[in-house]
Amino acid sequence: MSKDLDRRGTPGHVDGSLCLKGIQTVPDNYVPCCAAFEQHTLACTYDLRYEWAQRLKAWAIVQPESSGGDWFVIAFCPHCGKHLQPVSENPPAPGSRWGQFIGGE
Numbered sequence: 001m002s003k004d005l006d007r008r009g010t011p012g013h014v015d016g017s018l019c020l021k022g023i024q025t026v027p028d029n030y031v032p033c034c035a036a037f038e039q040h041t042l043a044c045t046y047d048l049r050y051e052w053a054q055r056l057k058a059w060a061i062v063q064p065e066s067s068g069g070d071w072f073v074i075a076f077c078p079h080c081g082k083h084l085q086p087v088s089e090n091p092p093a094p095g096s097r098w099g100q101f102i103g104g105e
């Protein structure tokens with residue numbers, strides 16, 4: 001599943017939320033497309049952070065919990081421009097809501 005590391009002992013933010021800096025949420029067979037993308041998978045949510053959204057089977061930019069805690073699905077690396085391939089063997093169906101954002105219809 002994902003390499004979601006143990007969060008005990010992780011320093012928190014002023015609002016009480018956990019800081020995810022240094023913790024990756026990526027698929028088991030993850031290989032970064034570039035060094036910049038790799039670094040952003042380790043960033044705090046108050047910086048620019050990318051995560052593998054397992055529920056969506058897609059890469060996403062993470063919004064901090066205090067700002068709504070949402071994900072913004074991305075299809076291309078913002079740094080090198082490479083297409084971010086869905087890692088799942090069963091990506092969202094073309095025409096589905098999420099398929100529209102990751103290369104579907």
